[in-house]
Amino acid sequence: METIRIDGRFERYEELLTLIRSSFAYMDGRIDPPSSAHALTVASLRQKVQDEVAFAVLAEDDLLGCVFCKPEPDCLYIGKLAVASGFQGKGVGRTLLAAAEETARRLKLPALRLQTRIELTENHATFAAxxxxxxxxxxxxxxxxxTSIEMRKVL
Structure with missing residues (x-):
């Protein structure tokens, strides 16, 4: 596995959008309101990459996961953490989290922050672990x- 920074040279936005939507699809019918992943477009992802710090995990040429990180005054906000369904539980999420932690340290931010939906108890357990x-x-x-739980990790 290789972690890359998604930046202005990245061109695989259709694939990135598919990854996010497919990895968030299990939430459909479970959470209310529906996930904001449904509102994403190639254009909005391009803008997100300009506005935030984004990473992807690749194996060979396959896009296995991504995360978007937004600096805030006292933390780094973690959003759209997505892992391809066949690769969940294989370290992709932890690899993305490590990239986020390194980014927070580089920016001298003392914590990570994320939000997860109240209904997604399996996510609460993963993030707690x-x-x-x-x-x-x-x-x-x-x-x-x-409808949402905010969670923080002090670094």
Missing amino acids: WGFVETSRSAHPGFTRA
Whole structure:
């Protein structure tokens, strides 16, 4: 496996969009509101790459996973962490997390932050095993119940 920075030279946006949508597809019908992954386009991914720090994991020429990292004043926000279904549980997510941690350290940010949906208990367990702890719960606009859990990992 090789970790690469997704930057202006990256041209595999259709494949990246397919990876994200397919790895988030298991959420369909489980979470409400639906995932923001449905709103992504090739154009919005190109913009995301300009606005954030993004990484991909490749094996041979296959795109196995990606993560987008957004610097915030006191942490690095982790978003759109996606791993191809056949490669989940094989270290791709941990590899992407390591790239995010290195980015946070380089930017002198003391923590990672992410959000996960309340219904996705298996994700809560994975993130906890990776050192994240729940810090708050929030509701999407129009909802009176909690829909998301925020988790942080202090570095």
